[in-house]
Amino acid sequence: MLDAFSKIGMYMQYPFVRYALIVGVLIALCSSLLGVTLVLKRFSFIGDGLSHVAFGGVAIASVLNLTDNMLLVLPITIVCAVLLLRTGQNTKIKGDAAIAMISVGALAFGYLLMNIFSTSSNLSGDVCSTLFGSTSILTLTAGEVWLCVALSVVVVAIFIIFYNKIFDVTFDEAFAKSAGTRVDAYNLLIAVIIAVIIVLAMNLVGSLLISALVIFPALSAMRLFKSFRSVTICSAVLSVISALLGILISIVAGTPVGSTIVAVDVAVFFICWVISKIRHT
Amino acid sequence: MALIECKDLSVGYDADVVVENLNFKVNNGDYLCIVGENGSGKSTLMKTLLGLQPPLSGKIETGDGLLPNEIGYLPQQSNIQKDFPASVWEIVLSGCQGRKGIRPFYNAKEKALALENMEKMSVAGFKNRCYRELSGGQQQRVLLARALCATRKVLLMDEPVSGLDPKVTAEMYELIDSLNKEGITIIMISHDIAAAVNYASHILHIGGTYFYGTKEDYLKSNVGRFFLSEAGEGGLANA
Ligand SMILES: Nc1ncnc2c1ncn2[C@@H]1O[C@H](COP(=O)(O)OP(=O)(O)OP(=O)(O)O)[C@@H](O)[C@H]1O
Numbered sequence: 001m002l003d004a005f006s007k008i009g010m011y012m013q014y015p016f017v018r019y020a021l022i023v024g025v026l027i028a029l030c031s032s033l034l035g036v037t038l039v040l041k042r043f044s045f046i047g048d049g050l051s052h053v054a055f056g057g058v059a060i061a062s063v064l065n066l067t068d069n070m071l072l073v074l075p076i077t078i079v080c081a082v083l084l085l086r087t088g089q090n091t092k093i094k095g096d097a098a099i100a101m102i103s104v105g106a107l108a109f110g111y112l113l114m115n116i117f118s119t120s121s122n123l124s125g126d127v128c129s130t131l132f133g134s135t136s137i138l139t140l141t142a143g144e145v146w147l148c149v150a151l152s153v154v155v156v157a158i159f160i161i162f163y164n165k166i167f168d169v170t171f172d173e174a175f176a177k178s179a180g181t182r183v184d185a186y187n188l189l190i191a192v193i194i195a196v197i198i199v200l201a202m203n204l205v206g207s208l209l210i211s212a213l214v215i216f217p218a219l220s221a222m223r224l225f226k227s228f229r230s231v232t233i234c235s236a237v238l239s240v241i242s243a244l245l246g247i248l249i250s251i252v253a254g255t256p257v258g259s260t261i262v263a264v265d266v267a268v269f270f271i272c273w274v275i276s277k278i279r280h281t
Numbered sequence: 282m283a284l285i286e287c288k289d290l291s292v293g294y295d296a297d298v299v300v301e302n303l304n305f306k307v308n309n310g311d312y313l314c315i316v317g318e319n320g321s322g323k324s325t326l327m328k329t330l331l332g333l334q335p336p337l338s339g340k341i342e343t344g345d346g347l348l349p350n351e352i353g354y355l356p357q358q359s360n361i362q363k364d365f366p367a368s369v370w371e372i373v374l375s376g377c378q379g380r381k382g383i384r385p386f387y388n389a390k391e392k393a394l395a396l397e398n399m400e401k402m403s404v405a406g407f408k409n410r411c412y413r414e415l416s417g418g419q420q421q422r423v424l425l426a427r428a429l430c431a432t433r434k435v436l437l438m439d440e441p442v443s444g445l446d447p448k449v450t451a452e453m454y455e456l457i458d459s460l461n462k463e464g465i466t467i468i469m470i471s472h473d474i475a476a477a478v479n480y481a482s483h484i485l486h487i488g489g490t491y492f493y494g495t496k497e498d499y500l501k502s503n504v505g506r507f508f509l510s511e512a513g514e515g516g517l518a519n520a
């Protein structure tokens with residue numbers, strides 16, 4: 001145990017480890033905030049679909065040899081978020097079918113592109129790291145850290161400013177509309193924020209595991225608390241703790257960062273589930 | 282000028298017309314009951330009045346200084362999410378969202394209004410309880426308190442007593458009646474024709490047959506007599 005602590009202390013000397021912790025905590029915080037809304041609005045599958053779209057975006061960026069793939073991936077993901085939301089309201093194509101189409105299509109298309117055009121010698125390694133998170137979290141530059149900090153501040157600020165509106169449109173859309181709240185605009189805002197968060201979180205856990213980062217803390221918190229505010233705060237706290245623990249464990253044990261964080265999230269969920277069961281008996 | 286006036290109103294979904302050529306007006310202080318069979322379009326009409334969906338044709342005019350977002354709405358129970366983690370306080374306060382506008386947080390006046398309406402509906406004792414853990418009657422009163430935060434003028438209610446036991450149903454009707462006596466206009470959907478003619482001042486009957494008028498005229502009309510006798514038999518059959 002002591003050994004692990006001294007090892008962590010040693011690693012802390014390195015800026016890249018500190019960067020990884022900062023970025024990891026911020027991403028975990030942002031992704032947990034909207035988790036409650038996503039789960040309750042039955043939007044969680046949109047997160048899943050978007051992460052596959054982001055994967056497709058990364059594939060295109062790598063084929064085009066873009067140095068900063070964020071510039072391409074972010075707009076593509078935002079556009080798809082808006083499109084998915086539109087079709088979700090349209091009764092002609094069922095929302096979930098549209099999401100399945102776009103997400104599986106993007107996944108296949110992305111892999112195809114990477115396969116045909118990739119000049120890399122380690123193709124399956126590239127694909128794997130895009131899907132499951134790469135070590136790129138450990139190779140962040142100061143600039144990337146600042147970008148992440150800035151985006152996180154914006155996301156948290158928007159969430160706080162629109163906290164009450166987000167509650168209104170999540171709890172009862174019909175009532176919100178009748179009270180003059182612009183439900184469509186806020187749904188759009190929620191979709192755009194999700195897109196930003198997903199692109200941010202790609203670096204941390206990879207596109208396959210993002211949904212876990214968004215959904216697990218919310219589900220855990222919903223076992224324990226009963227008001228919207230306490231569930232939101234609790235899920236943010238749980239998510240940050242899981243991310244910290246996950247990153248530290250992965251450093252000490254040498255496990256992949258993304259899947260370790262998600263594993264911790266799952267463990268936390270089970271602990272919360274057990275606590276709620278014990279409380280009810 | 283009437284509070285709400287519908288002229289040749291048709292409501293429905295895209296190409297599906299559910300009800301056509303509705304003409305009625307609701308004056309300040311009225312108690313209008315909308316009755317009709319299942320699927321006759323009562324909820325659709327109410328959603329159109331609320332502006333949740335556009336009318337297929339015709340017009341809805343509001344007067345007497347009634348703004349579109351000054352209508353209190355009590356949705357049909359099934360529309361509320363059952364597993365939502367929200368406290369009673371959070372829900373009632375969200376009734377003030379229309380007043381709040383784009384301001385991010387509720388001010389002291391809105392919080393006082395929410396508290397006042399909770400006391401009025403006797404749910405202040407549950408302030409911090411979770412909504413989903415309340416009984417059906419308590420939940421309805423919470424939603425009524427929320428609707429009262431949204432309006433001082435008109436309440437639209439979609440089957441406010443469905444799923445409640447006879448005692449709580451009677452209490453609910455008394456509560457709604459007392460609100461009406463305070464001057465709040467009530468528009469209510471109901472399956473309970475007997476209660477409707479008991480409390481309402483006006484009846485709108487849609488579906489196979491159409492009737493709009495005062496309760497007294499409804500009782501004298503053929504439609505009214507027919508449905509009342511049917512409801513009476515139903516009541517006997519159940520007993
Ligand atoms: N979202 C929808 N899209 C298309 N048609 C709908 C939709 N909702 C309801 N309908 C149809 O419109 C008609 C009227 O439905 P509505 O819900 O208004 O009936 P209602 O009078 O409120 O019935 P109930 O007494 O059961 O509540 C029904 O035939 C129904 O099938």
Ligand SMILES: [Mg+2]
Nearest residue numbers: 323324357439
């Ligand atoms: Mg209905």
